[in-house]
Amino acid sequence: MKLYKEGLKDHALWEEKGYQLPKYNREKVADATKKNPFWIHFGAGNIFRAFHANVVQNLLDAGALERGLIVAEGYDYEIIEKMNHPHDDYSILVTLKADGTMEKSVTGSVVESLALDSENENAFGRLKEIFASDSLQMATFTITEKGYSVTDRHGEVVPDVKKDIENGPEKPCSYMGKVASLLYTRFENGRKPIAFVSTDNCSHNGDKLSTAILTFARGWASNKSVSQEFVEYVSNPKEVSFPWSMIDKITPRPNASVEEVLQNDGVEEVAPIITSKNTYVAPFVNAEECEYLVIEDAFPNGRPALEKGGLIFTDRETVDKVERMKVCTCLNPLHTALAVFGCLLDFQLIADEMKDEDLRQLVEVIGYKEGLPVVTDPKIINPKDFIDTVLKIRIPNPFMPDTPQRIATDTSQKLSIRFGETIKAYEKSEELKTSDLKLIPLVFAGWLRYLLAVDDNGNAFELSPDPMLQSLSPVFSKIQLGETAEIEEIIRPILKDKKIFGVDLYEVGLAEKVCGYFKEMLQGTGAVRETLKKYVWEK
Ligand SMILES: NC(=O)c1ccc[n+]([C@@H]2O[C@H](COP(=O)([O-])OP(=O)(O)OC[C@H]3O[C@@H](n4cnc5c(N)ncnc54)[C@H](O)[C@@H]3O)[C@@H](O)[C@H]2O)c1
Numbered sequence: 085m086k087l088y089k090e091g092l093k094d095h096a097l098w099e100e101k102g103y104q105l106p107k108y109n110r111e112k113v114a115d116a117t118k119k120n121p122f123w124i125h126f127g128a129g130n131i132f133r134a135f136h137a138n139v140v141q142n143l144l145d146a147g148a149l150e151r152g153l154i155v156a157e158g159y160d161y162e163i164i165e166k167m168n169h170p171h172d173d174y175s176i177l178v179t180l181k182a183d184g185t186m187e188k189s190v191t192g193s194v195v196e197s198l199a200l201d202s203e204n205e206n207a208f209g210r211l212k213e214i215f216a217s218d219s220l221q222m223a224t225f226t227i228t229e230k231g232y233s234v235t236d237r238h239g240e241v242v243p244d245v246k247k248d249i250e251n252g253p254e255k256p257c258s259y260m261g262k263v264a265s266l267l268y269t270r271f272e273n274g275r276k277p278i279a280f281v282s283t284d285n286c287s288h289n290g291d292k293l294s295t296a297i298l299t300f301a302r303g304w305a306s307n308k309s310v311s312q313e314f315v316e317y318v319s320n321p322k323e324v325s326f327p328w329s330m331i332d333k334i335t336p337r338p339n340a341s342v343e344e345v346l347q348n349d350g351v352e353e354v355a356p357i358i359t360s361k362n363t364y365v366a367p368f369v370n371a372e373e374c375e376y377l378v379i380e381d382a383f384p385n386g387r388p389a390l391e392k393g394g395l396i397f398t399d400r401e402t403v404d405k406v407e408r409m410k411v412c413t414c415l416n417p418l419h420t421a422l423a424v425f426g427c428l429l430d431f432q433l434i435a436d437e438m439k440d441e442d443l444r445q446l447v448e449v450i451g452y453k454e455g456l457p458v459v460t461d462p463k464i465i466n467p468k469d470f471i472d473t474v475l476k477i478r479i480p481n482p483f484m485p486d487t488p489q490r491i492a493t494d495t496s497q498k499l500s501i502r503f504g505e506t507i508k509a510y511e512k513s514e515e516l517k518t519s520d521l522k523l524i525p526l527v528f529a530g531w532l533r534y535l536l537a538v539d540d541n542g543n544a545f546e547l548s549p550d551p552m553l554q555s556l557s558p559v560f561s562k563i564q565l566g567e568t569a570e571i572e573e574i575i576r577p578i579l580k581d582k583k584i585f586g587v588d589l590y591e592v593g594l595a596e597k598v599c600g601y602f603k604e605m606l607q608g609t610g611a612v613r614e615t616l617k618k619y620v621w622e623k
């Protein structure tokens with residue numbers, strides 16, 4: 085059993101082993117999609133394959149759609165070369181349910197995959213053709229929060245973006261420059277409308293994407309590479325919209341236990357790889373069953389009835405509330421807390437951490453006691469029910485191979501939104517006092533302790549990738565367990581950094597608490613556990 089066109093011909097063999105196969109005529113779907121594409125996705129990573137591609141697969145199966153997806157990868161071309169192309173764009177989705185059962189399906193809804201590489205004339209030419217087509221309605225993105233950045237921490241335009249602006253839209257090399265150049269192709273071919281939908285986990289994700297694209301449009305217009313009309317086109321929501329969205333589906337990296345199940349079924353060549361850009365990818369994805377994709381309903385070129393596939397379309401205000409509920413309180417902060425302490429306490433599975441009474445108490449207090457009071461009910465999903473499901477069913481799901489190490493990726497980029505928003509809400513509140521926050525500061529201190537790259541047993545471990553490690557690691561390499569003199573002087577600039585925490589921890593009166601916890605965690609081996617135990621149970 086091999087996952088590609090020829091290998092899937094023997095339907096009975098796959099079905100006998102419990103795999104659901106596409107029920108539609110894939111050749112016909114591929115043909116219709118290539119002629120009249122309606123949806124292109126940027127970022128061929130795991131969430132796309134587990135979520136977006138599966139929604140389209142279900143709609144194709146149900147006869148509610150006749151065309152599929154095209155995917156472009158602009159950062160890690162190896163994903164396309166090593167996964168999409170050898171497998172004819174098929175992938176296997178393994179859904180790991182909380183009752184221990186699993187569903188296996190072969191996803192065929194992606195019918196074309198392209199490197200978004202302006203040096204690759206064929207692929208870039210084809211992308212231009214797609215962007216020139218009348219039928220294209222939406223471009224979606226899962227490229228991580230850093231994928232949208234065009235400026236550095238000081239607000240300065242980064243060098244590759246600067247170069248792309250100087251050189252005009254012909255051959256950009258930065259990610260957002262390449263996307264803006266494709267949008268320019270659409271503009272030149274009759275100023276056709278489109279929705280650009282970020283489905284990444286970042287607050288007001290649509291604004292992040294529009295800021296990036298507008299940086300190019302304005303830059304190119306000011307050096308006369310494009311006309312001012314292009315800026316007007318990008319700025320007009322009736323022509324180019326940037327809806328906000330909230331996405332939710334826990335999709336761990338492809339796991340060896342799932343690989344083994346597939347191998348035992350007789351599926352060949354399914355081993356995951358880690359690309360040179362550090363993407364963990366395999367011909368299969370493993371994910372939980374629960375999923376939400378809530379999108380602001382702003383599609384200037386129309387859209388198919390994707391609500392039939394479970395997507396929720398609503399207004400911007402509701403997306404904002406639902407997104408804040410998930411990203412700032414009810415899921416992602418709890419994940420980050422478990423990630424940081426999980427790495428320090430040598431856990432390899434998130435589900436195992438939920439069996440640890442101290443860690444369970446940590447996330448329950450952060451979620452219910454510190455976070456929930458500042459959540460505005462989005463009405464379409466009840467926050468209390470949502471957090472109950474997260475803490476009782478989803479995160480503890482023993483069949484989900486999710487790891488603290490995956491979730492610890494890019495923590496420096498996430499703390500401000502995941503915890504900073506709650507702190508700001510306490511600052512604004514007349515009833516709540518910021519000084520009452522106990523465990524959010526404990527997570528900050530845990531993250532500082534994590535940056536030593538030494539676990540609570542005193543053993544070195546590898547930090548997960550993070551764009552700030554280059555500047556942070558040299559600071560923390562000076563700190564040794566058992567030495568706490570001058571700690572505050574060393575970490576003061578970090579505690580003051582609003583880019584990291586969303587607030588200056590000195591201004592909001594939390595710096596002393598964070599520093600104190602951090603010093604306690606530095607006392608020696610076992611001090612992280614002791615500090616955790618001491619504060620999570622304190623009344
Ligand atoms: N995995 C989940 O549980 C999950 C759930 C909800 C939302 N998300 C969102 O989706 C994003 C991707 O998650 P994933 O599971 O697909 O991760 P992944 O590691 O499987 O894939 C990451 C994708 O982002 C691209 N990328 C990485 N760094 C980039 C950069 N600097 N510039 C442009 N592109 C870059 C990669 O090439 C790849 O396409 C997350 O960051 C998050 O915002 C993930």
Ligand SMILES: O=P(O)(O)OC[C@@H](O)[C@@H](O)[C@H](O)[C@H](O)CO
Pocket residue numbers: 285331332333334335415416419420490491493494
């Ligand atoms: O994907 P990130 O890096 O923003 O965050 C890691 C996890 O918290 C995240 O992927 C969750 O699994 C996801 O947000 C669940 O919907």
